Amino acid sequence: METNRDDFIIAIRSAFLKKGTKQRFSLIVLLFFSITILVLGKYNFKGINYLKSGLNELIYRVTFIVSAPENFIKNTYNLTLSHINLYNDHKKLKKDFKALQAENFNNSFIISENEMLKAKIDDIVDSSSEILAKVLVDKQSPFLKSIIVNRGSKDGIKLGMAVLDEEFLIGKVVEVNFRTSRVLLLSDLNSKIPISVEPNSVQSILTGTGEKYGKLLYTQIEKFNLKTGDQIYTSGSGGIFKSGIPIGKVNFIDDSNEAYVIFHSDFTQLRLVKVILYENLN
Amino acid sequence: MAFSKIPISRKILSLGPIILLYVSVLNEFDFNYLEFKYFSFNFPYILIFYWSLKGEGRLSYVFVFIAGLINDVVIGLPIGISSLTYLLICVFAVYLRNITLRPSLIKDWFFFLFTILVTSSFFYSIVIIFFNIKVNYYELLFNVLYTFLLYYFFSYIFGYYLNLLRRTND
Numbered sequence: 001m002e003t004n005r006d007d008f009i010i011a012i013r014s015a016f017l018k019k020g021t022k023q024r025f026s027l028i029v030l031l032f033f034s035i036t037i038l039v040l041g042k043y044n045f046k047g048i049n050y051l052k053s054g055l056n057e058l059i060y061r062v063t064f065i066v067s068a069p070e071n072f073i074k075n076t077y078n079l080t081l082s083h084i085n086l087y088n089d090h091k092k093l094k095k096d097f098k099a100l101q102a103e104n105f106n107n108s109f110i111i112s113e114n115e116m117l118k119a120k121i122d123d124i125v126d127s128s129s130e131i132l133a134k135v136l137v138d139k140q141s142p143f144l145k146s147i148i149v150n151r152g153s154k155d156g157i158k159l160g161m162a163v164l165d166e167e168f169l170i171g172k173v174v175e176v177n178f179r180t181s182r183v184l185l186l187s188d189l190n191s192k193i194p195i196s197v198e199p200n201s202v203q204s205i206l207t208g209t210g211e212k213y214g215k216l217l218y219t220q221i222e223k224f225n226l227k228t229g230d231q232i233y234t235s236g237s238g239g240i241f242k243s244g245i246p247i248g249k250v251n252f253i254d255d256s257n258e259a260y261v262i263f264h265s266d267f268t269q270l271r272l273v274k275v276i277l278y279e280n281l282n
Numbered sequence: 283m284a285f286s287k288i289p290i291s292r293k294i295l296s297l298g299p300i301i302l303l304y305v306s307v308l309n310e311f312d313f314n315y316l317e318f319k320y321f322s323f324n325f326p327y328i329l330i331f332y333w334s335l336k337g338e339g340r341l342s343y344v345f346v347f348i349a350g351l352i353n354d355v356v357i358g359l360p361i362g363i364s365s366l367t368y369l370l371i372c373v374f375a376v377y378l379r380n381i382t383l384r385p386s387l388i389k390d391w392f393f394f395l396f397t398i399l400v401t402s403s404f405f406y407s408i409v410i411i412f413f414n415i416k417v418n419y420y421e422l423l424f425n426v427l428y429t430f431l432l433y434y435f436f437s438y439i440f441g442y443y444l445n446l447l448r449r450t451n452d
Contacts, residue, residue: 007381008381011380012377014380027369027372027373030344030347030365031369034347034350036362037365038360038363038408041360041362042412048361052361055351055355056355059356063309066305066308182358190415190416211418
């Protein structure tokens, strides 16, 4: 028994301390380095922030290049799928186009009326800057859903700016480097956005689930009579985003009365996005 | 002259595991675009464990440490956390190497399961408790499961590669 314990201690000590013939450092030294970096990073130590910022700039570019072969395979796969689904997509688009044409006639009147009403309630009515950005890295890990774009503080990007794919909100800027930024997608578990569910203007919070859909929080589904197909827009609460940016629609409500939202934008297909800072220009 | 007999190609062959580790952390190949629900695995865990256990020092700990930093930057995790996890995997693998007299793939495989369960628990405890980052536990569970299952498959490929390396060094 005594010998077994000695063997265990010798094996553990050897694993931590013995450098090995081809190694420059023992594991204990590098473990200590890692813990130091982690702790200093937690308390926003300046040196670690500089190191992180420098690494970000370099690694995002290298990742973009290294990912080229996989992106090629991914794009080819998506292209093949879109060819296979061409006929069905065409039929669906024709149907959607007719519906949109009908809606379009009403929209111009509603827009002008809306602008007039917003001016009266002193809401955010315009964007002060709109920056087009290319998605450099979209390696969405199973745990964190984010993308890297090729615009940073040099281009006027600020923390918290809204990021849109066409006209649909997809996330917000959570990390800004000199030439690159990280965007936290709405599908991430850590994303929380104040939203409004139309047509009843029900206020709620949209959180990500780590999947392709989001979930509504703090909403009594039965009380407010939410239904599948209800549209989700930003509510404008908090003053970061303007109200009325389309996000998605209620896709299904489960047995425990949790409402799940499907996003208008496909987060796996992001190539170019718009980064926007909304400000009150009244 | 065979390709593997040329000194430069021998050097490249010996750097294979490190190159593969860096490509995997930079690229994060995850097959997400195939949209298999819950399918994901942690290739660096498999690679680091195998080459620390069997690689006879070919996988430098310093490179493992840097690979961890790169992984944190690419995924957007607190910097240093992946390095810590990767190095802990090295510790487990070296410990197993020290106590093993007669190597067996099945024993290695189950020790690998124990290793990734401990290191993943450690990793996500830090992420959740100290950095308040939420994670999906189902994703995590399936990630560990698939990583464990695929170790058996990759150990054959790496074993073949290791034999090739040994032959070229003879």
